[in-house]
Amino acid sequence: MTVRVVLxxxxxxxxxxxxxxxxxxxMLVTGCSGNPAxxxxxxxxNMSPETTGYLARLLSRERPASDLLSGxxxxxxxxxxxxxxxxxxxxxxxxxxxxxxxxxxxxxxxxLAGRMIRAADRGVQVRxxxxxxxxxxxxxxxxxxxxxxxxxxxxxxxxxxxDGLGRWLSLIRDFQRINxxxxxxxxxxxxxxxxxxxxxxxxxxxxxxxxRYFADRDIFALGPVVADMGAGFSAYWNSRxxxxxxxxxxxxxxxREVTAGLDALRSxxxxxxxxxxxxxxxxxxxxxxxxxxxxxxxxxxxELVFDPPTEDMDEPADQPKLTARALYDLAQTxxxxxxxxxxxxxxxxxxxxxxxxxxxxxxxxIVALTNSLASNDLVTNHSAYAxxxxxxxxxxxxxxxxxxxxxxxxQWLKDRGFxxxxxxxxxxxxxxxxRETLVIGSFNVNLRSIYLNGETLLIVxxxxxxxxxxxxxxxxxxxxxxxxxTLDEKGETLWQGSDGPFHNEPRVGWWRRFTSSVLSLLPIxxxx
Numbered sequence: 001m002t003v004r005v006v007l008x009x010x011x012x013x014x015x016x017x018x019x020x021x022x023x024x025x026x027m028l029v030t031g032c033s034g035n036p037a038x039x040x041x042x043x044x045x046n047m048s049p050e051t052t053g054y055l056a057r058l059l060s061r062e063r064p065a066s067d068l069l070s071g072x073x074x075x076x077x078x079x080x081x082x083x084x085x086x087x088x089x090x091x092x093x094x095x096x097x098x099x100x101x102x103x104x105x106x107x108x109x110x111x112l113a114g115r116m117i118r119a120a121d122r123g124v125q126v127r128x129x130x131x132x133x134x135x136x137x138x139x140x141x142x143x144x145x146x147x148x149x150x151x152x153x154x155x156x157x158x159x160x161x162x163d164g165l166g167r168w169l170s171l172i173r174d175f176q177r178i179n180x181x182x183x184x185x186x187x188x189x190x191x192x193x194x195x196x197x198x199x200x201x202x203x204x205x206x207x208x209x210x211x212r213y214f215a216d217r218d219i220f221a222l223g224p225v226v227a228d229m230g231a232g233f234s235a236y237w238n239s240r241x242x243x244x245x246x247x248x249x250x251x252x253x254x255x256r257e258v259t260a261g262l263d264a265l266r267s268x269x270x271x272x273x274x275x276x277x278x279x280x281x282x283x284x285x286x287x288x289x290x291x292x293x294x295x296x297x298x299x300x301x302x303e304l305v306f307d308p309p310t311e312d313m314d315e316p317a318d319q320p321k322l323t324a325r326a327l328y329d330l331a332q333t334x335x336x337x338x339x340x341x342x343x344x345x346x347x348x349x350x351x352x353x354x355x356x357x358x359x360x361x362x363x364x365x366i367v368a369l370t371n372s373l374a375s376n377d378l379v380t381n382h383s384a385y386a387x388x389x390x391x392x393x394x395x396x397x398x399x400x401x402x403x404x405x406x407x408x409x410x411q412w413l414k415d416r417g418f419x420x421x422x423x424x425x426x427x428x429x430x431x432x433x434x435r436e437t438l439v440i441g442s443f444n445v446n447l448r449s450i451y452l453n454g455e456t457l458l459i460v461x462x463x464x465x466x467x468x469x470x471x472x473x474x475x476x477x478x479x480x481x482x483x484x485x486t487l488d489e490k491g492e493t494l495w496q497g498s499d500g501p502f503h504n505e506p507r508v509g510w511w512r513r514f515t516s517s518v519l520s521l522l523p524i525x526x527x528x
Contacts, residue, residue, distance in 0.1 A: 070223030071297030090286030
């Protein structure tokens with residue numbers, strides 16, 4: 001559906017004309033579509049941390065004397081991110097709660113779905129919460145999972161029309177509500193171990209896609225902060241805007257089809273021989289994996305911040321959401337340095353004015369890494385960044401844009417053959433303050449995350465992890481991995497790297513440059 005160009009940040013094939021059509025239709029179409037929200041208030045789901053079971057015992061064994069600290073580990077590589085997710089699912093004994101913007105029906109999506117089924121077979125209560133805007137390609141997979149007696153699937157903020165022209169038109173008519181997306185990502189096992197960050201579930205996030213790798217980042221947590229992850233999940237799960245998938249797709253497969261489909265997904269958990277990494281295949285192997293893994297945790301104070309779901313979808317989206325305010329409050333404490341890594345980066349007039357008002361602004365070094373036009377999967381989103389790029393440079397922000405063939409790919413992936421032929425894109429969302437505090441989450445530093453999306457941030461006060469993350473970012477902005485963007489003596493944009501300088505967006509054809517330039521003239525950056 002072309003409408004996805006406006007509504008999702010991770011779509012694969014942007015359509016320029018869709019943006020223009022939608023801009024016109026927004027001005028012409030009035031009225032609203034049907035209201036898919038539940039009329040009744042659902043009962044609260046118990047998300048309390050378990051005090052027994054393997055993960056609880058692991059926490060009891062590993063944590064230091066203070067009950068206020070949680071253990072953290074930054075998941076940078078796609079292979080490690082998939083392996084630890086699978087191990088968490090296998091180690092769970094009571095509950096698995098998963099909240100994602102995208103869950104693809106591909107190799108990794110079906111693999112993790114199969115692991116969920118195996119956990120549910122053991123009696124684990126599995127709850128999957130998906131945002132609706134990208135659900136269609138995986139609707140059959142999720143509907144099948146929902147037929148397992150121990151798996152429940154809900155969909156956040158769905159369109160009242162499920163397919164065809166009717167769905168497209170309903171998205172346009174109900175533009176304001178549909179633009180409020182659940183962009184949060186979280187996986188929680190037994191309320192004790194959890195992962196939050198920027199990764200969706202799909203091959204390109206785990207190094208299994210043949211052509212593209214989204215360089216992303218999650219953070220694993222063990223301990224009390226995971227209860228706050230559960231609170232975030234609970235807020236969306238119990239929202240009146242979250243509907244059972246069976247209400248949206250009432251046509252039910254036969255019992256034979258359900259049995260065959262679930263068996264096929266169980267079979268998908270047998271690790272394919274061509275995967276570039278190994279994953280434990282049994283709960284016993286998962287426990288061994290996690291037991292070794294938790295020895296590398298850094299124990300620190302942390303705070304999880306999430307945007308609760310909007311109850312009144314008709315209220316104006318003109319105030320920064322909770323995560324945006326938390327990030328700004330944290331920036332106020334910066335004394336020397338703010339490092340930003342954001343797949344989609346847009347700081348407009350109001351945000352730049354706030355930046356200039358920071359107490360230490362005159363002596364702050366602000367470094368921001370984002371996608372180049374060549375590495376960005378979305379020309380539309382790049383155009384929003386390009387619209388404000390010179391203004392960001394004029395404020396003194398150091399801008400770096402990732403190269404699609406960046407050799408740092410060799411540090412991100414086990415499959416080194418991919419790095420010779422594939423393209424890397426930045427998808428991570430991280431901030432480091434004074435190399436003392438790090439922030440990892442689903443929050444892009446752009447207007448959509450500030451005003452529209454539901455987002456999650458995990459703030460960790462750990463100089464060790466902050467310095468580790470800063471070091472990785474500084475490696476990525478080296479001239480062989482990224483282009484530094486500056487203004488020349490005429491005030492024109494200049495790209496400099498190991499192969500520069502360039503006076504136009506490097507490594508792209510004229511049509512892609514032209515498309516970005518035209519779209520950058522449109523004041524639609526809030527919706528990209």
